[in-house]
Amino acid sequence: MSASIISTDRSRTSAAPTADGGAPLRVLVAHNRYQVRGGEDAAVARDLAALERAGCAVEAVFLDNDAIDSAPARLRAAFSATHAPDGISRVMAAARRFRPDVVHVHNFFPLLSPGIHAAARAAGHATVQTLHNYRLACANGFLMRDGAPCERCVTGSPYRAVLHACYRGSRIGSLAVARMIDHHRRAGTWRRDVDRFVALTPFARERFAAAGVPAERIRIRPNGLPDPGPPPGGPRDGLLFVGRLSPEKGVLVLAEAAAAAGLRITAIGEGPLA
DSSP states (O other): OOOOEEEEEOHHHHOOOOTTSOOOOEEEEEEEOOSSOOHHHHHHHHHHHHHHHTTOEEEEEEEOOTTOOSHHHHHHHHHTTTSOHHHHHHHHHHHHHHOOSEEEEOOOTTTTOTHHHHHHHHTTOEEEEEESSSTTTOTTSSSEETTEEOOHHHHSOTTHHHHHTTTTTOHHHHHHHHHHHHHHHHHTHHHHSOSEEEESSHHHHHHHHHTTOOGGGEEEOOOOOOOOOSOOOSOOOSEEEESOOSGGGTHHHHHHHHHHHTOOEEEEOOSTTO
């Protein structure tokens, strides 16, 4: 299965000497983008901009899911997610050219795989993994099942996801993702190959630690936006929701609560509940 990839070298415009006159930190960012743009994709774009403002030399490698356009293609991608050699080789080709100090991975599923960290460390690069979702412990990445919280696979067997068809309602697909989770848990990928993890909340840090990620390597850095300044004056009315329109975001619960209170919601976002 082929996948499109875009490699953008930003180092020529963003690299600047450090305060002590040394060379700027060189960061290679790798991210498997989603077919429907969501919060993770936006967060990666903001991170790239922040690194550039900080004077880092930055190159971004994006893998796109455009070729995953059918049920068979989704299954092939899921089964290759345990160790995705094509995606890893493309990122490492960029690393050989760019010579980064740090390889920072965001979404690794399904075209990159957790195996990118072993390859990066073997090449002498420090490694960072931002934990945008719970995919390293949960087949659907949300810690939810049937609209309710579920953490059975956090400390238990990830193959429980097969019973409930947690990945896209498919037992075969769930088996493929559970296989990826189990392989890298047993292989010690998260303990051996990643220097630092970035979690978005204290709650997430606790759940990842329970799943076997070394707690002492997890740093908390919430998603953020540039400060827009003081809000304008004037009358206010109703509620505003900004985010992905999907069940795990609690959109339906919000809609029910707003209806009960007689309030109007303005929703900004995309997703399956649009």
